[in-house]
Amino acid sequence: xxxxxxxxxxxxxxxxxxxxxxxxxxxxxxxxxxxxxxxxxxxxxxxxxxxxxxxxxxxxxxxxxxxxxxxxxxxxxxxxxxxxxxxxxxxxxxxxxxxxxxxxxxxxxxxxxxxxxxxxxxxxxxxxxxxxxxxxxxxxxxxxxxxxxxxxxxxxxxxxxxxxxxxxxxxxxxxxxxxxxxxxxxxxx
Numbered sequence: 001x002x003x004x005x006x007x008x009x010x011x012x013x014x015x016x017x018x019x020x021x022x023x024x025x026x027x028x029x030x031x032x033x034x035x036x037x038x039x040x041x042x043x044x045x046x047x048x049x050x051x052x053x054x055x056x057x058x059x060x061x062x063x064x065x066x067x068x069x070x071x072x073x074x075x076x077x078x079x080x081x082x083x084x085x086x087x088x089x090x091x092x093x094x095x096x097x098x099x100x101x102x103x104x105x106x107x108x109x110x111x112x113x114x115x116x117x118x119x120x121x122x123x124x125x126x127x128x129x130x131x132x133x134x135x136x137x138x139x140x141x142x143x144x145x146x147x148x149x150x151x152x153x154x155x156x157x158x159x160x161x162x163x164x165x166x167x168x169x170x171x172x173x174x175x176x177x178x179x180x181x182x183x184x185x186x187x188x189x
Contacts, residue, residue, distance in 0.1 A: 085152070088145065 055061050063070045131137055 088148065
């Protein structure tokens with residue numbers, strides 16, 4: 001029965017003739033134009049979002065927008081890194097304390113002898129101190145120091161080979177631009 005109705009509607013539409021066929025053709029063209037417009041809008045939206053994300057993730061652009069914040073962050077990071085390296089180097093250079101009963105060195109404070117029998121529970125070294133006194137911790141510490149030294153050596157080499165020439169080239173170009181314009185004006189005068 002539903003098929004008969006569909007066939008009847010199809011006959012009714014074909015009976016209306018060419019006008020309905022042209023109307024359907026017009027509707028299809030309108031739909032194509034609407035779809036094309038929607039696709040174009042989506043493309044523009046995606047391109048815009050891509051540019052926004054690209055600008056957000058571009059560190060050079062962020063430094064240009066907020067130079068004071070980035071400078072303060074770099075200064076703070078440099079100070080923390082320098083402080084950490086300096087304390088590691090300072091700890092590495094201090095000689096270990098002598099427990100062999102020898103005379104105390106000038107830079108070590110004098111300590112009163114401790115009677116081990118009267119030592120209280122609170123006088124025992126803590127867990128961290130016990131861990132720090134193990135050979136494994138010393139090995140780990142020396143490996144870490146070696147890695148840090150290797151990292152700093154590589155960083156220094158990159159600075160000398162890449163950054164310094166690039167910075168000097170930028171300064172030279174800037175000075176040429178600054179002096180070149182003034183120099184040409186003086187020649188013309």
